[in-house]
Amino acid sequence: MSAFENLKAHFQTISNFNHLSAICGWDxxxxMPAGGNEARSNAMAELSVHIHKLMTLPQLSDWFAQADQESLQGDNPAVLRELKRQWQQSNLLPEKLVQAKSLAGSKCEHAWRTQRKENDWQGFEKNWAEVVKLSQEEAQIRADATGLSPYDAMLDIYEPGTKTESLNQLFDNVKTWLPELIDQVIDKQSSESFIEPSGQFDTAQQKALGLEVMKLLKFDFNHGRLDESIHPFCGGVPSDVRITTRYDENEFVQSLMGIVHETGHARYEQGLPKTLAGLPAGEARSMGIHESQSLFFEMQVGRSDAFIKHLSAMAGSTFKGHNPELFAFDNFQKLYTRVKKDFIRVDADELTYPAHVILRYEIERDLINGDIKHTDVPELWDSKMQQYLGLSTQGNFTNGCMQDIHWTDGAFGYFPSYTLGAMYAAQFMAAMKKTVDVDAAIASGDLSPIFSWLSENIWSKGSLLTTDELVKSATGETLNAQFFQEHLRNRYL
Amino acid sequence: MSAFENLKAHFQTISNFNHLSAICGWDxxxxMPAGGNEARSNAMAELSVHIHKLMTLPQLSDWFAQADQESLQGDNPAVLRELKRQWQQSNLLPEKLVQAKSLAGSKCEHAWRTQRKENDWQGFEKNWAEVVKLSQEEAQIRADATGLSPYDAMLDIYEPGTKTESLNQLFDNVKTWLPELIDQVIDKQSSESFIEPSGQFDTAQQKALGLEVMKLLKFDFNHGRLDESIHPFCGGVPSDVRITTRYDENEFVQSLMGIVHETGHARYEQGLPKTLAGLPAGEARSMGIHESQSLFFEMQVGRSDAFIKHLSAMAGSTFKGHNPELFAFDNFQKLYTRVKKDFIRVDADELTYPAHVILRYEIERDLINGDIKHTDVPELWDSKMQQYLGLSTQGNFTNGCMQDIHWTDGAFGYFPSYTLGAMYAAQFMAAMKKTVDVDAAIASGDLSPIFSWLSENIWSKGSLLTTDELVKSATGETLNAQFFQEHLRNRYL
Structure with a gap:
């Protein structure tokens, strides 16, 4: 076997162990009942150690050196590039630092669950200091190895190829028009009235409705399922994608659109190239592109007039005995496009969401690059929150800088993916509309033309192209925030 | 670390991988949707290879040699004995034979699924010849390594320490009284009338009833769950036991008692000694002892008058709108103690079940020892079926020698466990009744005294004692079929 073939076989082995990790993680x-946690954690830790061993096998470095000399055809240079990327990512950090960060992160996150509720910044700050310090060390090592700046090296974990320079440009542009647009929309909506769900919405019926919507979105039930968890997610493996939601008996609106969102993630996974299954090149391109698919489903398709018509009709025939005006198209549309300046990112609407992300991006960028101290964060948070959304978080850590889990265990560099995803989604839709009558497809109830475009241009590419190449091949240009702005103006003004 | 400590740590690692295998197997x-099967099979095969590698690490043989010289106290000699037993079992066979048998077994089992339906003995026989040949080779290698006869060496996989000599004695004794007893009971029952379930029994209600019965049996829901599968089983790990059942909308009787049976397996697993978790000495003693616990729950407790009173009341209040006479105690008792000579082992009642097992035992014993040929099996099956149950299977392979999955992939030596389990269960009940008022405990609805006895005498022992030692310490003597006979006579005559 050639070195390249040896590498592929080795990564197939790793992929098999990752499969077990994904399924047991979903479980x-x-x-899993609570009492199963201790033994499961031990088993998962053992598996992580094993996967890490496979990823850091000394033999691999010879194979990569040899494979570089082998003549590779077709997709194989890209396959090798992605193999090498995953291998380098896994071998960059000394094991001691990985363990120290994992320990400090677990400790900080665990305490944060209580401290957040108690608005206890003092307590949190003590644990977090260590997480930030170790993350800065990590970023520096990654920077030294890649020639990137420390924060760019962290970005590279989640968004390979994306750099501070382009994020600054994109987000600075957004900042020039977003606050004003938000004010305009809120002003416009202030005169509108609508009905919010009240009464009881049976969870079995909510589930049936969710499954019906997943069918409309052509989720492949032969290769996946819908279940429940406290924090909704998309897990499993491409051949068996597990999405989850959380039901609230008092309303169905959030869970229903949550299912649309996770179905977007799921169809990307289900649509990845089967010929590259088990290889890094067959995996999703990046966190931002993954989010572009969930947001394409949730925001571009899911909140379109044509789709909201389906949702309102399906919900109306599911929940009998409620006020029928609740399920009127107009009312549904208002429910799903309401804009409000508020503190919490995960509850934010489409229009204010980028403000939450830009705020976090600017803070974590400066923190990781060592330009600010972790103790500066609450004040910076408050001043940016005032600037972007006109809200003060002075003394309010619970709904301020302590609201997210990401920073507690050092996942710096992740936040930009959310807004990159929203921007990619808008750009994909604009490109799709050149050849597909999207609104007609949605209205007809057969959304296949939409999914064919996504499959051909995004899903089937896996990681064969870089993100820039992928976006250019799909839309004719690299990321352009103009499409996102136009989309928001069209929908909300 | 001492060699003994090294061995324990190594087996804890193996146990962690077995945990992942158990959960993904349950899943x-x-x-799992059907489309997930191929990737899952690959992942599970990779895991098996890894576990096999860990079990056959060359280093282990040195550690075992050293550990034999170390001075071990308390439970540790038994812990070492069981470590060694699992290691020896895994290292006995050449890998080539394991692979060949696994391949031949998969091929034979896969084809059997169709061939059985088509009564195609000719087709089956061709694949099975190879499975039998390889199983005979396996038995001979095991015999050479252990000094046992070939069949005893196979028995030793499932029932360590149990030998043909004692099985012959036990089963020959059963054969002297069972056929006559069956005839007497059928004659007695022929004049009885009873009502069978008819109409629809909602599966959600069946599940609610099953959960209620599991609560009565003190299943620990913090360490386990109930789900559905085509073939009911008890899986998972001791800290998180997964039992399954299968619902039939046309009746609830079978699934309900199936849940009682699996709960017996589950409580054994949940009651294993936590201090020995992850070590072979902390696992269930044998297949026969495992079955003794499921049958203790199903036959000794579950079919007692006092328990059937609970079942009939619980079912009656679950399924409204049915004929109330269906749920009368007398009727339930008749439903659950009906005896019938029939072809299929898995559907057999308590009384005829041993006949099915003895027939299989006698055939597989002679087959593995090379005293008969695999082509002799249909004729032998027919003649023994005539002798024990008065039924002919001439030309009827579907409901004759092709009915079970066990032989298709070479699991010879497993069948006796079922009847050994029934015998152990009867003997445990007789011993328990010396100190526990079993009927009063069941009638009161608080079955704790029963479970305390089982926990103290069986569950908490894991595999610290040999089977003979365990049975003797619990009941004062080794296995004695007399208790089983008395139990059957008391219940059915």
């Missing part, structure tokens, strides 16, 4: 979140 | 049977 832990959606099925 | 494949109860959750």
């Amino acid at each position: 832990a979140a959606s099925m | 494949a049977a109860s959750m």
Whole structure:
């Protein structure tokens, strides 16, 4: 076997162990009783150690050196590039630092669950200092190895190729028009009235409705399922994608659109190239592109007039005995496009969401690059929140800088993916509309033309192209925030 | 670390991988959509190879040699004995034979699924010849290594320490009284009338009833769950036991008692000694002892008058709108103690079941020892079926020698466990009744005294004692079929 073939076989082995990790991880979140946790954690830790061993096998470095000399055809240079990327990512950090960060992160996150509720910044700050310090060390090592700046090296984990320079440009542009647009929309909506769900919405009926919507979105039930968990997610493996939601008996609106969102993630996974299954090149391109698919489903398709017509009709025939005006198209549309300046990112609407992300981006960028101290964060948070959304978080850590889990265990560099995803989604839709009558497809109830475009241009590419190449091949240009702005103006003004 | 400590740590690692295998195996049977099968099979095969590598690490043989010289106290000699037993079992066979048998077994089992339906003995026989040949080779290698006869060496996989000599004695004794007893009981029952379930029994209600019965049996829901699968089983790990059942909308009787049976397996697993978790000495003693616990729950407790009173009341209040006479105690008792000579082992009642097992035992014993040929099996099956149950299977392979999955992939030596389990259960009950008022405990609805006895005498022992030692310490003597006979006479005559 050539070195390249040896590498592929080795990564197939790793992929098999990752499969077990994905399924047992899904089980832990959606099925496992609490008493199973200790033994499961031990088993998962053992598996992580094993996967890490496979990823850092000394032999691999010879194979990569040899494979570089082998003549590779077709997709194989890209396959090798992605193999090498995953291998380098896994071998960059000294094991001691990985363990120290994992320990400090677990400790900080665990305490944060209580401290957040108690608005206890003092307590949190003590644990977090260590997480920030170790993350800065990590970023520096990654920077030294890649020639990137420390924060760019962290970005590279989640968004390969994306750099501070382009994020600054994109987000600075957004900042020039977003606050004003938000004010205009809120002003416009202030005169509108609508009905919010009240009464009881049976969870079995909510589930049936969710499954019906997943069918409309052509989720492949032969290769996946819908279950429940406290924090909704898309897990499993491409041949068996597990999405979850959380039901609230008092309303169905959030869970229903949550299912649309996770179905977007799921169809990307289900649509990845089967010929590259088990290889990094066959995996999703990046966190931002993954989010572009969930947001394409949730925001571009899911909140379109044509789709909201389906949702309102399906919900109306599911929940009998409620006020029928609740399920009127107009009312549904208002429910799903309401804009409000508020503190919490995960509850934010489409229009204010980028403000939450830009705020976090600017803070974590400066923190990781060592330009600010972790103790500066609450004040910076408050001043940016005032600037972007006109809200003060002075003394309010619970709904301020302590609201997210990401920073507690050092996942710096992740936040930009959310807004990159929203921007990619808008750009994909604009490109799709050149050849597909999207609104007609949605209205007809057969959304296949939409999914064919996504499959051909995004899903089937896996990681064969870089993100820039992928976006250019799909839309004719690299990321352009103009499409996102136009989309928001069209929908909300 | 001492060699003994090294061995324990190594087996804890193996146990962690077995944990992942158990959970993903449960998932494949109860959750996974069909399309997930190929990737899952690959992942599970990779895991098996890894576990096999860990079990056959050359280093282990040195550690075992050293550990034999170390001075071990308390439970540790038994812990070492069981470590060694699992290691020896895994290292006995050449890998080539394991692979060949696994391949031949998969091929034979796969084809059997169709061939059985088509009564195609000719087709089956061709594949089975190879399975039998390889199983005979396996038995001979095991015999050479252990000094046992070939069949005893196979028995030793499932029932360590149990030998043909004692099985012959036990089963020959059963054969002297069972056929006559069956005839007497059928004659007695022929004049009885009873009502069978008819109409629809909602599966959600069946599940609610099953959960209620599991609560009565003190299943620990913090360490386990109930789900559905085509073939009911008890899986998972001791800290998180997964039992399954299968619902039939036309009746609830079978699934309900099936849940009682699996709960017996589950409580054994949940009651294993936590201090020995992850070590072979902390696992269930044998297949026969495992079955003794499921049959203790199903036959000794579950079919007692006092328990059937609970079942009939619980079912009656679950399924409204049915004929109330269906749920009368007398009727339930008749439903659950009906005896019938029939072809299929898995559907057999308590009384005829041993006949099915003895027939299989006698045939597989002679087959593995080379005293008969695999082509002799249909004729032998027919003649023994005539002798024990008065039924002919001439030309009827579907409901004759092709009915079970066990032989298709070479699991010879397993069948006796079922009847050994029934015998152990009867003997445990007789011993328990010396100190526990079993009927009063069941009638009161608080079955704790029963479970305390089982926990103290069986569950908490894990595999610290040999089977003979365990049975003797619990009941004062080794296995004695007399208790089983008395139990059957008391219940059915």
